[in-house]
Amino acid sequence: MLVAERRELLLTRLSSEGKIIAADVARELGISEDSIRRDLRDLAAAGHCQRVYGGAVPVSRALVDYRSRASVEPESKRRIAARAVQLIKPGDRVILDGGTTTLAVVHALPADLEATIITHSPTIAAALIEHPSVEILLLGGRIYKHSAVACGAAAAEAARAITGDLFLLGVTGVHAEQGLTTGDAEEAAMKRTLAAQAADTYVLASAEKIGAVSPYLVLTLDAITAIITDASPGSTALQALQRTAPAVMLAA
Amino acid sequence: MLVAERRELLLTRLSSEGKIIAADVARELGISEDSIRRDLRDLAAAGHCQRVYGGAVPVSRALVDYRSRASVEPESKRRIAARAVQLIKPGDRVILDGGTTTLAVVHALPADLEATIITHSPTIAAALIEHPSVEILLLGGRIYKHSAVACGAAAAEAARAITGDLFLLGVTGVHAEQGLTTGDAEEAAMKRTLAAQAADTYVLASAEKIGAVSPYLVLTLDAITAIITDASPGSTALQALQRTAPAVMLAA
DNA sequence: CGTGTTTCTGCACGTTTCTGCCGTATTGTG
DNA sequence: CACAATACGGCAGAAACGTGCAGAAACACG
Secondary structure, X not given: OOHHHHHHHHHHHHXXXXXXXXXXXXXXXXXXXXXXXXXXXXXXXXXXXXXXXXXXXXXXXXXXXXXXXXXXXXXXXXHHHHHHHOOOOOOOEEEEOOOHHHHHHHHHOOOOOOOEEEEOOHHHXXXXXXXXXXXXXXXXXXXXXXXXXXEHHHHHHXXXXXXXEEEEEEOOEEEOOOEEXXXXXXXXXXXXXXXXXXXXXEEEEOHHXXXXXXXXEEEOHHXXXXXXXXXXXXXXXXXXXXXXXXXXXXXX | OOHHHHHHHHHHHHHHHOOEEHHHHHHHHOOOHHHHHHHHHHHHHOOOEEEEOOEEEEOOOOOOOOOHHHHHOOHHHHHHHHHHHOOOOOOOEXXXXXXXXXXXXXXXXXXXXXXXXXXXXXXXXXXXXXXXXXEEEEOOEEEEOOOOEEEHHHHHHHHHOOOEEEEEEEOOEEEOOOEXXXXXXXXXXXXHHHHHOEEEEEEEEOHHHEXXXXXXXXXXXXXXXXXXXXXXXXXXXXXXHHHHOOOEEEOO
16 A cells, blocks of 8 residues: 555545544554554644644644643743734724734733724723723624634624724634634634735734644735744744745744 | 543533533543543643533633622622523523623523623623623624723614614613613713613612612613612612602512 | 665654542532 | 542553664666
8 A cells, every 4th residue: 555545545534534543543554553653743744634642633623732722821922912012003003803812912002002902802802991091992793602702794894894004813823835724714704804904914823823724714924914923933834934924023 | 532532522512511520521431530630620721611620611711700700799789680680581682781780690691591692891792702502792883991881883883783672771870750870971872772772671770779860861761671679678769769660670 | 787765664662641540638518 | 517529649550652773665867
């Protein structure tokens, strides 16, 4: 059996059964687990599957990436947020995406900043209420509990009624070829709509998002202004990105 | 079964049932409670759920925690909220006003309630995200910081696009002659607009609001269906109200 | 055909992760 | 306060992982 053939079989099996258990496949095919592990490692590197302990699962489930998320310390989000805040000029209309990274942006805003923050996240809006000077514009609609933001037709319509100077976007995957991706289709559409309303779009992505791919495309890399990340400059995923992305801003 | 698979199952179960009981899951899956506890601990560390004694509940993406905050709410608000919740029938479209009393209503909602909650308060919406089954419709607009709700032209327009079966209204003054009053003109107008969209309007007012008057009129008493309060039946203010108001429901 | 190179494969070894158990501490309940 | 349920940390065995290595197969090229 050819290697390529075997790997194809792995992918087929992955989509049909929703998972791969390395030990099982190795026994069925009569080859060592080492080879299967090597296959899975390569497939994962190519973005075709997600490696987990004992085997692999489809990328579509990558949103539950426990190991990497467990290692996400608030410190990295705080650094990224601090860098993002520097982009905001007094009087700007800032469109702020939902998510924990953008929530960190709220906490990083200078107390005397006079700007308008536009968001479709009730969580972000609720946090902003305590800020003394920013104006808050809330985009309404049906709340998707999965992502805790307003999505759908009503939210998109509300979004198209406004414009912003910059959009601070959060995604779960930033990949040199696959572009910006996230785990929910409606959410992806909403992010795209918001990006269309802003003069500049900045992506906020902590290190573990760099090189990752989620199921739904938000935007291609050429549609954004820059990526703000804390990924280490030496990482291969970041270097690949720097050859494709318009700009990469490193958060010290 | 893969570890990742099991943890995914836990999250699925968490969102579908609103909670996880470690002992139950351990028995069903035929593994030790220790492993489940370890899973829940890691998931909690990754921000996917919140650990509680005996298992886990959905994570608080909101500033206010769905459950724990309920324990620090004044007993009076809890009682009023409990009474108000009884008015909601499965499938209802409930318009929920902003404020601490209506926030207590969120915490008093049964976990299995299937209803649509419509609100112009980001705080209310953020708290509702924790609820396993209700649908949330957020009315957007400019956020007024003193009242922490969306008001103004855009919010009113969004409100006129929806209808509700009942409106749970919070005010700062309930007076036999002066009617229902509040402290902000824009806020009063928004409450009036919401009342117009609902078949029934119920006022939630703790004892100290009964007999009080604030600067801006929201509605006259004949425009509402009933008042829910915990005021003592003997108080003169309540007795005066009972001669004028359509109905007064006492929260035991 | 011969030879040097690359790729694939299995094995061995040390490391990491997972799991169940046990003793102890903590929490909830009456 | 007492009792039961639950949580936590440490421990040891098992399973899975990554890596380096060497042999085998496939390949490229003169």
